[in-house]
Amino acid sequence: MDELEQWRIQLQQWSRQGAEWFHQMPETQLYAAIAVVFVTTFFLLSIRLFKRTKSNTVVLTGLSGSGKTTLFYQLQDGSSHLGTVTSMDPNEGTFVLHSEIAKKGKIKPVHVVDVPGHSRLRPKLDEFLPQAAGIVFVVDALEFLPNCRAASEYLYDILTKSSVVKKKIPVLILCNKTDKVTAHTKEFIRKQLEKEIEKFRASRSAISAADVVNEFTLGVPGEAFGFSQCHNKVTVADASGLTGEISQLEEFIREYVKP
Amino acid sequence: MLEQLLIFTRGGLILWTCKELGNALKGSPIDTLIRSCLLEERSGAASYNYDAPGAAYTLKWTFHNELGLVFVAVYQRILHLLYVDDLLAMLKREFSVIYDPKRTAYDDFDETFRQLRMEAEARAEELKKSKPVAKPVNNSKKQGQVQKVGFEGGNKKKGGSGPGSDGGDGNGRKMENGHANGNTDETKVALVANGKENASSNIGAFDVNKLQKLRAKGGKKTDTVVNKGSKVDPNKKITKKNRVWDVSPTESKLDFTDPADQNGDENAVIVAADEGESMMDKEEIVSSESETEEDEEMEKDSKMETKKKGWFSAMFQSIAGKANLEKADLEPALKALKDRLMTKNVAEEIAEKLCESVAASLEGKKLASFTRVSSTVQAAMEEALVRILTPRRSIDILRDVHAAKEQRKPYVVVFVGVNGVGKSTNLAKVAYWLLQHNVSVMMAACDTFRSGAVEQLRTHARRLQIPIFEKGYEKDPAIVAKEAIQEATRNGSDVVLVDTAGRMQDNEPLMRALSKLVNLNNPDLVLFVGEALVGNDAVDQLSKFNQKLADLSTSPKPQLIDGILLTKFDTIDDKVGAALSMVYISGAPVMFVGCGQSYTDLKKLNVKSIVKTLLK
Ligand SMILES: Nc1nc2c(ncn2[C@@H]2O[C@H](COP(=O)(O)OP(=O)(O)OP(=O)(O)O)[C@@H](O)[C@H]2O)c(=O)[nH]1
Ligand SMILES: [Mg+2]
Numbered sequence: 072m073d074e075l076e077q078w079r080i081q082l083q084q085w086s087r088q089g090a091e092w093f094h095q096m097p098e099t100q101l102y103a104a105i106a107v108v109f110v111t112t113f114f115l116l117s118i119r120l121f122k123r124t125k126s127n128t129v130v131l132t133g134l135s136g137s138g139k140t141t142l143f144y145q146l147q148d149g150s151s152h153l154g155t156v157t158s159m160d161p162n163e164g165t166f167v168l169h170s171e172i173a174k175k176g177k178i179k180p181v182h183v184v185d186v187p188g189h190s191r192l193r194p195k196l197d198e199f200l201p202q203a204a205g206i207v208f209v210v211d212a213l214e215f216l217p218n219c220r221a222a223s224e225y226l227y228d229i230l231t232k233s234s235v236v237k238k239k240i241p242v243l244i245l246c247n248k249t250d251k252v253t254a255h256t257k258e259f260i261r262k263q264l265e266k267e268i269e270k271f272r273a274s275r276s277a278i279s280a281a282d283v284v285n286e287f288t289l290g291v292p293g294e295a296f297g298f299s300q301c302h303n304k305v306t307v308a309d310a311s312g313l314t315g316e317i318s319q320l321e322e323f324i325r326e327y328v329k330p
Numbered sequence: 331m332l333e334q335l336l337i338f339t340r341g342g343l344i345l346w347t348c349k350e351l352g353n354a355l356k357g358s359p360i361d362t363l364i365r366s367c368l369l370e371e372r373s374g375a376a377s378y379n380y381d382a383p384g385a386a387y388t389l390k391w392t393f394h395n396e397l398g399l400v401f402v403a404v405y406q407r408i409l410h411l412l413y414v415d416d417l418l419a420m421l422k423r424e425f426s427v428i429y430d431p432k433r434t435a436y437d438d439f440d441e442t443f444r445q446l447r448m449e450a451e452a453r454a455e456e457l458k459k460s461k462p463v464a465k466p467v468n469n470s471k472k473q474g475q476v477q478k479v480g481f482e483g484g485n486k487k488k489g490g491s492g493p494g495s496d497g498g499d500g501n502g503r504k505m506e507n508g509h510a511n512g513n514t515d516e517t518k519v520a521l522v523a524n525g526k527e528n529a530s531s532n533i534g535a536f537d538v539n540k541l542q543k544l545r546a547k548g549g550k551k552t553d554t555v556v557n558k559g560s561k562v563d564p565n566k567k568i569t570k571k572n573r574v575w576d577v578s579p580t581e582s583k584l585d586f587t588d589p590a591d592q593n594g595d596e597n598a599v600i601v602a603a604d605e606g607e608s609m610m611d612k613e614e615i616v617s618s619e620s621e622t623e624e625d626e627e628m629e630k631d632s633k634m635e636t637k638k639k640g641w642f643s644a645m646f647q648s649i650a651g652k653a654n655l656e657k658a659d660l661e662p663a664l665k666a667l668k669d670r671l672m673t674k675n676v677a678e679e680i681a682e683k684l685c686e687s688v689a690a691s692l693e694g695k696k697l698a699s700f701t702r703v704s705s706t707v708q709a710a711m712e713e714a715l716v717r718i719l720t721p722r723r724s725i726d727i728l729r730d731v732h733a734a735k736e737q738r739k740p741y742v743v744v745f746v747g748v749n750g751v752g753k754s755t756n757l758a759k760v761a762y763w764l765l766q767h768n769v770s771v772m773m774a775a776c777d778t779f780r781s782g783a784v785e786q787l788r789t790h791a792r793r794l795q796i797p798i799f800e801k802g803y804e805k806d807p808a809i810v811a812k813e814a815i816q817e818a819t820r821n822g823s824d825v826v827l828v829d830t831a832g833r834m835q836d837n838e839p840l841m842r843a844l845s846k847l848v849n850l851n852n853p854d855l856v857l858f859v860g861e862a863l864v865g866n867d868a869v870d871q872l873s874k875f876n877q878k879l880a881d882l883s884t885s886p887k888p889q890l891i892d893g894i895l896l897t898k899f900d901t902i903d904d905k906v907g908a909a910l911s912m913v914y915i916s917g918a919p920v921m922f923v924g925c926g927q928s929y930t931d932l933k934k935l936n937v938k939s940i941v942k943t944l945l946k
Contacts, residue, residue, distance in 0.1 A: 135365070140342045144434075152434050157364040158342030160398065185341070191369050191717045220733075224724055274728035 126204040127165075127328045128182040132196060132229065133209030134222050135188035138247040141312035142209065142320065143185040145169070151313055158187040161195060168321055171330070178330045193225075200234045205241050205327040207320065212246040212254040212309065215263070223267030227289065230268075230301060236287045239303040243323045250311035257307045261298065269296040332411065333387060334404040335443070336360060337425060337436075341398070346425070346436040348443060357382025359404055363389050368400075370917070371714050374686025379407060392418045394426055395695040396654060401425070413454035420446045655695050655703065663704040664689055667711055674944050675907030677866045680914050688714055712945055718910065719937045721919030725893065727855070731769055731824055734854060740772070740818040741825045742851060744811070745895070746844060747859035748871055749832035752897040752924060754783065756859055757827050758790035760895075760922065762929040764825055765794065772823040774814035775800040776807035776847065779831035779840070787829055794929070797823070807831070808847040815851060828853065835874035845882035848889055857921065858891045860912055862899045868911040876916060893921035896935070900925040904943050909935065 131139040140155040143162050149169035162185040167178045184199045186192070200206070208226055211218060229235060230242065244264065246257045272289055290296040298305035308319035334355055335348040359380040367378045373393070380387045386407040392415075393400055401422050403414050424442050664685045671681040688710045697706060724730075727741075734741040743760070745753045754777075761771045773791050775798060777783035784800050791798035799814035811828050818826045830847065833840035848856060858875060860868060872891065880888045894912050902908075909920055920935040 136361075144343060148434065150434075153344040153347060155342045155344060156336070156338050157361045157369075158340070159364060159369060159400075160340040162339075162341035162343070187342070189365060189369055190722050191720050194716055194720060220729075221724070224726070224729075270732055271726070271729055274726055274732055 126182075126202050127179060128184060128199065128202045129205045129207060129324050129328060130196070130199050130203045131183065131185040131207050131209060132225075133188055133207075133245075134211065134218055134225060135190075136214075137188060137209040137211040137222075138312040139185045139188065139209050142207075142245075142247065142310065142317060143183060145312050145315050145317050146181075146183055146321070146324075149315060151315075157189065158185065159189075159192075161186050161199070168324070170318075170321060179328065181324055181328050183324075188225075196229070197232075197234075200229075200232060200240070201238075203235075203240050205243065205323060206235065207243045207245050207323065209245045209247050210260055210264075211248055212257075212260060213248040213251050215246075215255045215260055219263055220267055223264050224271060226264060227268050227271045230303075230305070231287045231289055233287060236302060241304040241306070241323075241327060242301075243320070244298075244305065244307045245320055246307065246309040247312055249309040250314045250316070257309050261307045265296055265298060272296055331409065332403060332405050332414070332447075334402075335421070336402045336404075337421070338400055338402075339398055340400060343434065345399075345429075345434065346439050349440065350444070355387070355404060356385035359387050359389055360402060363391070363402065369717065371684055371687040371718055371914070373690045374683055380404075390414050390418060392422055393690060393694070394422055395691060395693055397426055397429055397431075399425070399429065411454075412457065413450040416453065417447060417450040420450065655692055655697055655706075657689060657693055659703055660689050660692055660707060663707040666704065667707060671907065671910075671944060673905075675863075675865045675902070675905035676944070677869045677907070677911040677915075679866070679869055680911045684711065684714060684718075684914070708945060712941055715910065715941045715944060716937060718914055719920075719935070719940060722917065723892075723919065725919050725921045725934075727921065728764075728767055728769070730854060731764070735824055738819075740815060740823050741855075742811075742815055742828065742853040743825065743855045743857055744828040744830060744848060744851070744853040745857050745859050746830055746875065746891070747832060748834055751832065751859050751861045753832060753859045754786050754790065754829055756895055756897055756922070756924045756932070757787075757829050758794065759924060759929050759932040761790070761794055761796055761827055763932055765796070769824045770822070771796050771825045771827060772814065772818045772821075773798040774811055774826055774828045776810045776814070777829050777831040778803045778805045778807050778810060783829070783831065797821070799826075806846075807843060808850045811847055811851050835871050835878070841875075841878040842882055845879055848879060849883055849885065852889065855892050856889060857893050857895050858912075858916070858918070859895045859897060860908065862896045862902045862906070862908045862923075864908050865911075868908050869915045872912055872916045891916050891918050893918050895922045895924065896920055897924040899923045899933075900931070904946065906940050906943050909940055910944060 131143060133139055135157055140158050140162060141151045143164070144151055144155075146168055147164050147166050163182070165180045165182045167180050171178050186196050186199060206229065208229065210222055215222075226244070234240075235242070244257075244261065246255070246260050248254055268289065290300040294300070298307075306323070308323065310317045310320050332348070332351055334351055336344060337346040338344045357380065359382070362380055363378050367373065367375065368391070373391070376390070378389045378391075380389060387404050388407045389402060389404050391400060391402045399422075401418050403418055405411050405414065421443065424446060425436075425439065428436065428439065667688075668681045668685045671684070672678055688707065691714075692707065692710055695706075697703065731741045745757050747753050757773070761773065764771050771794075773787055773796055775784045775787045777787070778801070781803065784802065788798055788800070790796075799810070799817050801810045801813070807830060814828065815826055828847075828851075830844060831840065833844065835841070856879075858872060860871065864871070872894075876890045879890050883889070894916065896909055896912070899906075912918075913920060923933045923935050925931045925933055
């Protein structure tokens with residue numbers, strides 16, 4: 072503890088010297104310095120505020136194995152590289168879409184986030200939703216039926232999040248893996264999802280009394296649920312992350328993050 | 331022979347695979363490893379076993395936390411490759427040199443890998459030749475597990491005495507993963523791993539000590555790899571090596587089970603325990619937040635860290651951002667955290683595993699400026715806890731009830747648990763809750779064992795005005811349940827709540843009866859009712875229930891515990907650890923929390939507040 076004592080004495084000395092030096096300063100210089108500090112902080116703050124109002128974030132979400140990471144790298148590099156495994160952390164990148172690289176002129180880059188689908192990692196989604204300009208909900212069109220209920224539940228949770236409802240963040244339901252002939256059509260998938268969500272609507276409104284917080288309810292009471300009833304725009308599209316047919320996804324992104 | 335070697339990012343992009351090996355893997359071992367081991371906070375384990383039709387793989391892995399990379403090796407389980415850990419460590423070192431986050435193709439790594447593998451194989455070969463002494467190794471008290479593997483040679487069951495040590499729920503995840511093999515539970519994974527390695531060392535006739543010496547001599551190169559950048563005394567070196575990379579046959583096992591064997595660190599660990607304890611007490615009085623205390627803690631941490639370094643250098647490091655976190659840096663903070671969890675009634679075994687997993691996820695990471703080791707560790711632990719407690723399956727029972735209704739089948743819930751935890755009371759609460767949501771409920775009195783049980787249930791039924799199905803005592807509960815379900819189908823009840831006799835997890839005949847009940851009736855939900863008061867016993871109870879349900883089942887896909895109902899939650903204050911222990915060991919979510927005497931006292935678990943309480 073001797074050491075500590077020594078240091079304390081040393082520190083006291085330093086602070087005394089600092090104070091003296093401060094007093095010797097001419098006043099005008101002091102004011103100028105303070106003014107500069109203020110102006111810069113104000114400037115920085117306003118930049119941040121400005122940035123926040125115009126988000127360029129697109130969030131890829133969906134069940135594990137639906138192909139989000141594959142799509143992410145298709146968007147970024149135009150290739151799915153050596154393949155993917157289940158993600159443990161989100162992938163994030165701010166880039167000009169690969170298909171736009173050849174284009175001339177200055178293009179605004181997109182901030183794309185691929186949030187893992189594993190249910191244990193779901194809480195991560197909440198970190199990114201508030202800043203999203205658009206949400207892409209990726210569905211595996213190949214293995215759709217076995218995962219239908221799980222996918223609907225996840226989608227239901229997203230569509231009822233306050234951050235999504237309040238800001239009316241547009242959602243694209245992207246039916247992936249349509250390169251395979253056995254893949255379901257997007258119309259079929261939309262209908263099934265609507266049907267399943269209808270059921271969740273019934274059970275969830277019951278549960279909310281028991282402490283699970285779904286901040287908002289979906290659809291119109293007394294009517295069968297359809298995505299058209301959502302306050303935010305919900306559209307459906309297909310894609311194939313593996314073969315790189317992602318034009319509809321890119322259209323969606325560019326609709327909400329203007330180049 | 332290796333089957334496959336993979337380097338990928340934590341984001342999930344494969345950066346490099348060994349093309350030479352090129353064997354198509356059967357099933358999807360890598361994804362299963364990630365989903366049911368690495369993401370379940372079981373990455374502290376030594377290896378993971380994966381079974382698919384026609385294949386039995388063992389997987390080993392190592393992380394590069396700073397770069398966010400994962401290295402995984404897959405090999406046939408029967409081969410007992412000894413050089414895998416070695417190889418992974420070398421791979422990690424070499425690859426981290428050329429890694430660039432912007433780059434996605436690493437074809438040039440093929441050549442490097444070929445050399446590394448040759449070196450590793452040669453070293454392993456050398457070891458094998460030089461050791462023809464057979465000497466059974468039985469120092470792990472947890473070896474009871476080993477029998478499962480089928481290598482019995484020399485592995486005596488040496489008192490599987492540690493709480494829960496031979497009750498790994500094993501098949502807990504079988505159903506969920508479909509093809510995952512039973513050994514998902516870390517206990518088992520680790521143990522099986524150890525067991526296997528032991529078995530192999532018996533068969534292959536190794537002598538532990540000599541092997542160790544030999545490694546020290548012949549394997550110089552490995553050692554430098556392992557200890558790159560660390561300047562600790564030799565004892566620590568060994569510790570570190572064991573825990574991290576080196577899961578060579580014998581050493582790791584000693585470490586995991588018996589810290590006292592690490593001669594050097596013993597004292598430090600004990601000291602840490604003591605100080606941690608007292609700090610906890612203080613904190614409870616002063617109620618957490620006070621900064622000075624944490625500073626104190628940090629000071630203590632650093633003191634324990636290294637006696638050579640003064641507190642100033644530690645402080646300086648915390649400001650300047652330290653190079654890379656090492657195991658030794660994390661140890662004190664982890665120890666304190668483990669003690670804190672244990673004061674919250676988390677089972678020791680679970681706290682230990684969690685800490686190992688958190689350590690595995692932090693080691694090698696850079697400490698951000700102005701952060702302390704302890705707060706970094708705490709943040710990582712918080713994330714891990716949220717992850718564990720977030721349900722993996724849907725806990726929306728009403729949704730499932732409606733689904734069953736569509737198929738014109740009653741939804742069957744079986745309540746199981748040990749004696750006196752409040753099964754019947756909470757069954758009534760669940761019934762009340764269901765009634766409130768316009769679900770028609772029927773009770774089935776299948777506790778035909780304890781006298782008075784049927785009457786107790788009848789009282790609840792009368793108060794709630796619910797039909798009850800009863801057949802008195804002395805009847806086979808499995809049959810009673812079956813008849814109850816038939817009755818419910820006939821009269822159109824939506825849900826059947828089956829009350830069963832409380833039973834101790836070691837009571838073989840009663841467990842057999844329970845297994846029969848579950849098998850015969852295929853309930854939609856097996857709900858384990860457990861007391862929130864329980865501490866270390868939670869692990870034993872749940873793992874044994876699952877074990878028995880799995881073992882005594884005749885079907886290839888036995889039904890295990892699907893969910894947990896925690897009772898007496900109002901009586902435990904901040905000792906919420908049982909929730910964590912139970913969820914971790916079984917993988918099943920907490921679906922209800924009972925918190926009082928009246929019918930309305932049933933809640934859902936609030937994950938956020940539990941995590942907060944646990945870390946407070
Ligand atoms: N046939 C086909 N397979 C695809 C397509 N897109 C992805 N896949 C495959 O689907 C599997 C999962 O893809 P990922 O991109 O890793 O899935 P993910 O959504 O990121 O999954 P998580 O990270 O676990 O959330 C991989 O084996 C891909 O090869 C596609 O368009 N067609
Ligand atoms: Mg992914």
